[in-house]
Amino acid sequence: MTTVLEKVRSGREAVGERWHHAPRWVRWVLLAAMIVFFYALPNREFYQYLGPIPTPGANFTQVLFTVSIYVLLAVGLNIVVGFAGLLDLGYFGFFAVGAYTVAVLTSPSSNIKTLWPWLLVVPLAIALTMVSGVMLGTPTLRLRGDYLALVTLGFAEMIRISATSSAFLKGQRGFNQIPHPPGKYADGKPFFGVLDARPYYWLVLTLIILVVIGVRNLTHSRVGRAWISIREDEDAAQLMGVPTFKFKLWAFASGAAIAGLAGALFAGKQNFVNSQNFELLNSIIILAAVIFGGSGNIVGAIVGGGLVAYMIERFRGIELFGVELYEYRFLFFGLVLVVMMIFRPQGLIPNRRRAAEFKDRRKEVIVGE
Amino acid sequence: MSDTEQTPAVPAQAGAPAVETVSRREPLLEVDHVTLRFGGVVALNDVDFTLYKGEILGLIGPNGAGKTTCFNAMTGIYQPTEGQIRFRGQKISGKKRHQITKMGMARTFQNIRLFPEMTALENVQVGADAHHKTSVIAALFRLPRYWREEREGREKAERLLEFVGIRHRMHEFARNLSYGEQRRLEIARALATDPVLLCLDEPAAGFNPAEKEELLQLIRQIRDTGITVLLIEHDMRLVMGVTDRIVVLEFGKKIAEGLPAEVRDNPRVIAAYLGVPDDAA
Numbered sequence: 001m002t003t004v005l006e007k008v009r010s011g012r013e014a015v016g017e018r019w020h021h022a023p024r025w026v027r028w029v030l031l032a033a034m035i036v037f038f039y040a041l042p043n044r045e046f047y048q049y050l051g052p053i054p055t056p057g058a059n060f061t062q063v064l065f066t067v068s069i070y071v072l073l074a075v076g077l078n079i080v081v082g083f084a085g086l087l088d089l090g091y092f093g094f095f096a097v098g099a100y101t102v103a104v105l106t107s108p109s110s111n112i113k114t115l116w117p118w119l120l121v122v123p124l125a126i127a128l129t130m131v132s133g134v135m136l137g138t139p140t141l142r143l144r145g146d147y148l149a150l151v152t153l154g155f156a157e158m159i160r161i162s163a164t165s166s167a168f169l170k171g172q173r174g175f176n177q178i179p180h181p182p183g184k185y186a187d188g189k190p191f192f193g194v195l196d197a198r199p200y201y202w203l204v205l206t207l208i209i210l211v212v213i214g215v216r217n218l219t220h221s222r223v224g225r226a227w228i229s230i231r232e233d234e235d236a237a238q239l240m241g242v243p244t245f246k247f248k249l250w251a252f253a254s255g256a257a258i259a260g261l262a263g264a265l266f267a268g269k270q271n272f273v274n275s276q277n278f279e280l281l282n283s284i285i286i287l288a289a290v291i292f293g294g295s296g297n298i299v300g301a302i303v304g305g306g307l308v309a310y311m312i313e314r315f316r317g318i319e320l321f322g323v324e325l326y327e328y329r330f331l332f333f334g335l336v337l338v339v340m341m342i343f344r345p346q347g348l349i350p351n352r353r354r355a356a357e358f359k360d361r362r363k364e365v366i367v368g369e
Numbered sequence: 370m371s372d373t374e375q376t377p378a379v380p381a382q383a384g385a386p387a388v389e390t391v392s393r394r395e396p397l398l399e400v401d402h403v404t405l406r407f408g409g410v411v412a413l414n415d416v417d418f419t420l421y422k423g424e425i426l427g428l429i430g431p432n433g434a435g436k437t438t439c440f441n442a443m444t445g446i447y448q449p450t451e452g453q454i455r456f457r458g459q460k461i462s463g464k465k466r467h468q469i470t471k472m473g474m475a476r477t478f479q480n481i482r483l484f485p486e487m488t489a490l491e492n493v494q495v496g497a498d499a500h501h502k503t504s505v506i507a508a509l510f511r512l513p514r515y516w517r518e519e520r521e522g523r524e525k526a527e528r529l530l531e532f533v534g535i536r537h538r539m540h541e542f543a544r545n546l547s548y549g550e551q552r553r554l555e556i557a558r559a560l561a562t563d564p565v566l567l568c569l570d571e572p573a574a575g576f577n578p579a580e581k582e583e584l585l586q587l588i589r590q591i592r593d594t595g596i597t598v599l600l601i602e603h604d605m606r607l608v609m610g611v612t613d614r615i616v617v618l619e620f621g622k623k624i625a626e627g628l629p630a631e632v633r634d635n636p637r638v639i640a641a642y643l644g645v646p647d648d649a650a
Contacts, residue, residue, distance in 0.1 A: 214509050217508055217509050217510075217511055218505065218508050218509055221503055221507075221508035221515060221519065222498045222501050222503040222504075222508065222518065222519075222522075223503070223504065223505055223508045224508075225487070225491055225494055225495050225498060226495070226498065228484065228486070228487055228491075229484045229487065229495045231486075232483075232484035232485060232486055232487065233482050233483075233484060235446075235482070236478070236482040236483070236484065237484070237495070238465075238466040238467055238470075239444060239446075239466055239467075239470060239475075239476060240467075240470060240475075240495050240496050240499060240558060240559075240562060241467045241470035241471055241496065241498070241499025241500070241562050242467055242495065242498070242499070243465070243467045244467070250504070250505050254505065351486070
């Protein structure tokens, strides 16, 4: 049993090692191939050959869109939790702020009837989520650890409850006819229609690539070093000249901005936004996805977000002994998490640093025995 | 009082450059009648001394004498209940910790506090970043400032790792370095903030005699680059060997101050501190 596990473990680590030691051009070619694969994925002509990967009980391109939104959210939350080490349990609240900004400013059912085009509202939604991140962060980022987690949890609930009960935000009735992103085919048909989810997926995928480049730039700079140093030892970071409060606020604001973008994309695709879209469970799922993938590692967050969202959808339409498995999806999800935390607590694709740490711990345990 | 010590100190031990004697009287850090109370406990009682530019000052005392508390007050972690601390003529209290660092004060920790999951190089780069201005915008779009500061910080970090002798370990995670290397890395990280004053909190704790000798050399080299050093230390031989002047604390009070030789012969110090074998500390 253990030897098999060891093999699986070392096998996966070997892949990582090989990746890091591969020549630059090999990495670029592989990366390009992966990107092409994901752009091609939502086409039936392509995915019908992929065996069990497409979801039987749901439109695969719709699932891919959902998965891509989760990936975007995981990349954003990873900044806050993975890099800066701030436990944010209310991350989905920022997603709600983004979606509602779009809904209020574009939908004809909104009270203010501005009816602005979607594209104009997206930067506004991002800006407003950032502002809400700063507003939440300014008083609360003086708290540490568990206290911060509680406050952020409260924030997400506040957003959800105001959405449910305020007349302005329409509660369950929600906002409809939210405009789609602009763009037309040559024959005049809109590029972003109602039935075909592919263009939305491609849009999100493109934005994920841009966001990842941005996040990478941040983490490979003074900003990223400041975030990690705060995670590692906040007092020492302060005494080494890191303006910790400022950078924690930036982590919050950048994470929030990405969630706001995701919310705006979601609203633009969905056409309809109501308060049921923003359950607390979503915050938990994204946090689980980040930890599952490997907290503090961008690739880990992408894989985690993708796999978790996909796994949940994959259960749809599978019947076993007359039981619809989808009903039990969170049971399986929980089971996978528990198994994962026992056998690979550092996540699927851990930060190379984390990997080193856990390896050491294992050694210590063995020595201890 | 610090002013009782007027003669330019000529350290009894070797290794002190005479070059610094001119600037010696320029006060760098003034601990001005500082009292610090935690509830009913008086951790520091009217402590008063001055650290002059270019010297190595030793702060010694038996366990629980208030050395580290004094240190923490100086670096802005604790606010004095009474009195004040001035660094380069400016009051420390009310300043943020990172601002104090920017003013030129750097420190190491008694119990090592590195960033364990960062490489040695990155640890030092964090220190070097203290004077950098790259923020989210410059980093996101990789503006010229990003490239300039990144290159500058990297070069500085490598230079300092070379200086403390662990450059060959720079891509190793801090947590994987040996104990001695970690202590050196802490010094390199502190030096990266371009300090005028470097405060070392028991840098030789856990060192064997050979390592202590190397550390002595390192401290002298640091002083020779013009950095003032405040040294908290238990090991009397080390303190005697490297400091220009010594301040002795006991139960939160200053009981003596002077040249190493004077302090060593001071009956109060002997009673309070040297009476116990120094390895008992």
